[in-house]
Amino acid sequence: MSRRTLLLRLLFKAAWVRKDRALTALISVGVVATIATAALTVYSNLEGTLGREFRSFGANVVVKPRSASLTAEQLRRLQEQASAGSRSVPVAYVIATGPGDTRVVVGGTELRNFREMNSWWSMRQDAGMTGTALLGSKAAQQLAPTGGAFELTLGDKHIQLSPAAVFTSGSEDDSRIYLDAGDFQKLTGAGWQMWLMQVEGGPREIHEAVSKMRSAVPEAEVEPVRRITQTQTAVVGKTRAVVLASSIIVVILIMLSMAATFTSSVLERRKDFAVMKALGASNRTVNFMFAAEAAFLAIAGSAAGFLLGSGIAFWIGKVNFDAAILPQPALLLPVLLASVALALVASTAPLRLLQRIQPAGILRGE
């Protein structure tokens, strides 16, 4: 039997004969690797997944022309600067006169996109509402209390409108009427006054997009909606910090606990150690034997832990964010190396203690 096969046989038998011991060690390493992988994967995805939740707050950037209106070309250049998945909606406002000389703010926009962007609006569509105008709840009360048609006047232009639906927003929009571009053109003939943009991504992407848009089209005034971007920064930042801090604590504590278990099980094997020494093995060989066994267990445990941890992170994404949190292959190597290093330290450190004692003494039971 060659030295190599003997070594392999020793390693394999050591694990096989005491399956339960090998299994506890394997579980300890596996648990550390699992929790570290899961926490770090979630952490590195958090800015994207949690940032997406802020999409429902609507526009986070407002673009206004500095003078006149923006050309189609300028608009295209602006949109190019925003990250993929960003949306924009043009808006213009005029003040018109409704029935009974009520003054009302009329907004023109692309209704479908505008509604999508203001996803928090609660819509009410009464029977018989077949028109084209979206009425804010307060405006509806004053202009079309029965849901019927009404007339708007702007200067010498008139337009007959009937409501498509009534919305409640809890803001000044409730006093307004929104029309689709066609109707709005008929009433005013005016161009767009501003573009509401929703830049996809975390605080950093929004910030970058704003400065890129500013330099690409200096004729446009580009302002982030600070109320929303600031809160997004605060909430995402603090959540990330909490996840990171608690993950670090959990991983370190479990690592300590695992190291203690590992060390203790090596110390229990002092007889193995003594027998090897009595049979003429050098300190180096014994160290190597124990280290090889630990490394073998650590590699198997952490590989399994990486798979399981990635699975847990994916599941958390599915359950909590309705989005996939994909495994981070870049984490595999650090997790593997850290587990092996930890197992090596935990298994060879106690050997140094044993080396001070004579093998004969251990065998006699001292």
Added chain:
Amino acid sequence: MFLRLLFESFRRQKRRKTVALLAIALGMSIATAMIAVGTDIGDRINQELRGLGANLLITPVEDTLEVNVGDMNLKPAGEGAYIPESSLAKIKGIFWEHNIKGYAPFLSAQESFSAGDRTFKAELIGTYFAQPLHYGKQEFTTGVRTVNPWWTVEGEWPEDYATWPQNEGQPPAVLAGSKLAQQSGLGVGDQVEIAGRKLRISGVLNTGGPEDQAIVAPLHIVQTILHLPNAVHRVTVSALTKPEDAFARKDPDKMSPAVRDRWYCSPYANSIAFQIREVLPNVRVEQIRQVEQNQGKVLSRVSGLMLLLTLAALLAAALAVSAAMAATILERRQEVGLMKSLGAGNAAVAGLFLTEAGFLALAGGLIGFVAGSVLAHRIGQSVFGSAIVVHPVVLAVVLFAAVLVTFVGSVGAVRKAMQFDPAVVLRGDA
């Protein structure tokens, strides 16, 4: 005899016991810290979400339509209805008073200003900045500085004058919106005149909203200028609320008394709005849906995430503790063999081992609870700037969990150790 065995086992196997104790304590400090952080995170993030500003809007019932577009407010100051300012403090008297983070009243009108030889038109907005108030025995401070935390000022915030200051040389301080200041060449220290009265600009306001084109002044100054004492147009309220669910949307008038009480005593935006309507007659209270509907979503995502991470951490801690317990017991199969060959029954052996495990669990749980509390405290300090206090109930939970987990870890190992033939174990063949 049993007690002696127990005592000697602890005295003679100090190393093994320390390792087991360490493992349990570490596992339980994870449990304590994660439970504390996980249960507290909702409140903390809710506080952060107040950065979105008010989530309730109070307007008079008999109001006319708002006519404001961007920087223009074309609604004449005398039109529409008002809410009496003096009754607003009652908002702090509702059932959920502690959830009201603050409120800010607004009174505004389009006015002409002159600065030197130039004149310009701008909206004049009156509000509280940080107005000290009291309701009953309660003292509190409220205004835009708490309700709209994204408002920033270059220069100084004005004070909230109770009446027009009599000192001629020092006209009342106001803020100029950043865009207005740029366009009209106004700066800190300049004076503007409106209707024969002088105002001093103490700071330039940046909000990223329509206020950037306005003059923002203390409420009582604006009331004096507009000759509308005690009047406000609208009030925004920032309240800590529970995310809306199906129950929250129900109509309280159609509920049975018991259900209605439960609805009334939950901090939903709807029930807080209902309570504000009870104390302020003739107002309409509406949730600002952009804030209220969406913040709940963010909040539940963050709390859900921490809940799942807490579960994963607890599971990991339980596994680590079980593995450690199993390892220490498995190494003691010779002891089991010796006891059995001396005539001990399975019950006696198991009893001894489990009692040992119980002691270790209680001690480890206690140490872990203390260490975990310190860790939770630290996380709170470093992330949120205020400590997370661990609820004493967590101690009971942690101790129970410690005993449970160590037993689960021990039972399997003890059974395994007892399966072997004592003679074989003692010979060292197993």
